[in-house]
Amino acid sequence: MRLCEALKEHTAYGYYPAHMPGHKGNPEYSFLGDIIKYDITEIDGLDNLHDAEGVILESEKHAASLYGVKESHFLVNGSTVGILAAILGVTVQGDKILIGRNCHRSVYNAAEINKLNVRYIYPRIMKDIGICCGIRGEEVDEILNDDPCIKAVIITSPTYEGISSDVSGIAEAAHKHGAVLIVDSAHGAHFGFHDRFPESAASQGADIIINSVHKTLPAPTQTALLHINDVNGVKVDKERVRKQLRIYQSSSPSYLLMAGIDNCIRIMEEHGKELFDRYLINLTDFEKRADKLKHLCVAGKRRFLEEYGIEDADPCKILICHRQFNNIKLYDILRSEYRIQPEMEADKYCLLIMTVMDTEEGFNRVINALECIDELVGNDATDFYCPEEQAEYGDGSYGRSINDILYGSRPVKIMDAYEAVEKKSENVYLEDSVGRISSSYINLYPPGIPVLVPGEEISRDMSEAIGRALNRGLKVRGITGNKEIKVHG
Ligand SMILES: Cc1ncc(COP(=O)(O)O)c(C=O)c1O
Known part of the structure; x- marks a missing residue:
């Protein structure tokens, strides 16, 4: 017998729970309703x-x-x-x-x-x-x-x-x-x-x-x-x-x-094939419509793949950017105007995840929104660009991607992280941190990849790119009060 069945069987048997957890499977006050009764601990048979x-x-x-x-x-x-x-x-x-x-x-x-x-x-x-x-x-x-x-x-x-x-x-x-x-x-x-x-x-x-x-x-x-x-x-x-x-x-x-x-x-064992078949139909329809967008680039991975010699990419990650890689507020617009919550945003793209559990209706909702936005971007692009980037790069180039600087730089490692975190540290303003050694991890979240690791020297490019990421409203972890960074004392 497998876990799911054992859990259901145990719950149906009607034992009085003179054991943990403290909620006792009692739905009174439970925001999960009756589901709470399945929240059981290690007891005989489980x-x-x-x-x-x-x-x-x-x-x-x-x-x-x-x-x-x-x-x-x-x-x-x-x-x-x-x-x-x-x-x-x-x-x-x-x-x-x-x-x-x-x-x-x-x-x-x-x-x-x-x-x-x-x-x-x-x-x-x-x-x-x-x-x-x-x-x-x-x-x-x-x-x-x-x-x-x-x-x-x-x-x-x-x-x-x-x-x-x-x-x-x-x-x-x-x-x-x-x-x-x-x-x-x-x-x-x-x-x-x-x-x-x-x-x-x-x-x-x-x-x-x-x-x-x-x-x-x-x-x-x-x-x-x-x-x-x-x-x-x-x-x-x-x-x-x-x-x-x-x-x-x-x-x-x-x-x-x-x-x-x-x-x-069990779902994958018993229904995997039909779920993936259905999913692929929806995904293919979505991609066909996405290919026709004029200003947004959704199925762009194919181009990226060829350009960078990448063999394989996951079609369930829908990466959307502007065809000229301009910096647009796609994430905010999808949320506020279309009630679509993307997975994440970076400065030059927005990422959606569509899985086997997305329905045809879900796929349509997303592509309908993207088609509308594509048209609006074409009509009046200015509303869609990020203001702080425009202010900084008034020549219309909107600058080099923040991600490119953050993930592309190779900070000089002065010592391993485990040594650096043990050393005395102080907080300094980001602009004063150039040349100092970081005492903390700095990462954009998501995806939670450190751009700076304790023990690494902070370059001017890095310090400025972190500042830009903060101005752009991206979630930067490891910075105190939106402006200070912990460095060696
Ligand atoms: C590449 C990568 N590895 C590991 C993790 C951690 O996964 P989990 O959230 O399941 O702990 C994440 C989380 O987003 C991730 O993006």
């Missing part, structure tokens, strides 16, 4: 996430079989906890690792916890728009040839914007040098289910893969999976990884979340 041997193990086996891996673990604290467990499970204090500079904050946190010596690999940037390209196998091979003591390689594929790396080439390079390949595939839980989507990182030979099922599949927020592949790769000490999961996951994992993962796996 297994234990940290030592799974019953219904949770059975459900995890289904997940492993669906993804074609040796073992899968349910995560109730997102890919974040999976990334921590994976890195801490394959390294010991002081090890050297190679990470894509565009990795999520959790990768940096793991490096800090284990006092790891970090070397970066910098993805190329699509300059016009400021998004990171994928990483190639040869690039990783070159670094590993130069630095044979690197123990693990960690990359993000696909990225937040849906750009995949050459995972099979990177796996080959890593394995040739005896390094473990961990792929943060938080955004790729839906890969491998249909040939219009890129192959999964697991099928391309990564050793540990982390998927946020909540991001692109029908599963509740916070749910994710950690897979261990064990095929032709470097041997991963599975018990060490499991131990890290026991350390970093709650000892009271939510059964609503775990049953949500189980249900998601």
Whole structure:
């Protein structure tokens, strides 16, 4: 029996809950109504996430079989906890690792916890728009040839914007040098289910893969999976990884979340094909209409792909920009005029995510709005440009993409982050920070990729680009009171 069934069966049986949680499944005052009764804890028959041997193990086996891996673990604290467990499970204090500079904050946190010596690999940037390209196998091979003591390689594929790396080439390079390949595939839980989507990182030979099922599949927020592949790769000490999961996951994992993962796996097993077929019809219609837009560029990825030699991108990430890469308030307009909440905005683009659970009506709503905006941009463009950018770049060029500067610069590393965070620090105004060493992580959120890491020198370009991002209203984490940055004292 699997978790979902066991949970339903237990709830229907009518036990009086003389146990945690304190809400007792009593709907009085519950904003979830009757659903609260399924929020149960580890009791007889419902297994234990940290030592799974019953219904949770059975459900995890289904997940492993669906993804074609040796073992899968349910995560109730997102890919974040999976990334921590994976890195801490394959390294010991002081090890050297190679990470894509565009990795999520959790990768940096793991490096800090284990006092790891970090070397970066910098993805190329699509300059016009400021998004990171994928990483190639040869690039990783070159670094590993130069630095044979690197123990693990960690990359993000696909990225937040849906750009995949050459995972099979990177796996080959890593394995040739005896390094473990961990792929943060938080955004790729839906890969491998249909040939219009890129192959999964697991099928391309990564050793540990982390998927946020909540991001692109029908599963509740916070749910994710950690897979261990064990095929032709470097041997991963599975018990060490499991131990890290026991350390970093709650000892009271939510059964609503775990049953949500189980249900998601079942949906993909039983209805995956029909869901993807329906989805592809909607997506194709959407793309056909998007291709006809005059001022907005939606299906632009195809052009970007060709220009930057990227093999694979995820069609579920709908990246919208102005054809001339002018800076427009698309995010605000979609929200305020059309009641469409995008996933994120950057200075030159806006990102929407459309998954297998979006209906034909949902797709139509989005493309109808984009068609209207496209027409309005053509009629009276001025309303659509960001004022602060116009003021700063009155020549109409609207400047170089903030993202391009932030993600494209390679700050000089003076010391590793774990050393820098221990040092005395002070807050200074951003404009006074040039030449100082950062004591904190600065990142745009989303996507939560650090543009500045503790221990790195702050350049003028970086300081100015952070200032511009703040003026532009982008969410910059790590800056105090919108103007101060923590630097070494
Ligand atoms: C690339 C990437 N990796 C990891 C994460 C963390 O995933 P989660 O929110 O499931 O913890 C995110 C979150 O947005 C992400 O964008």
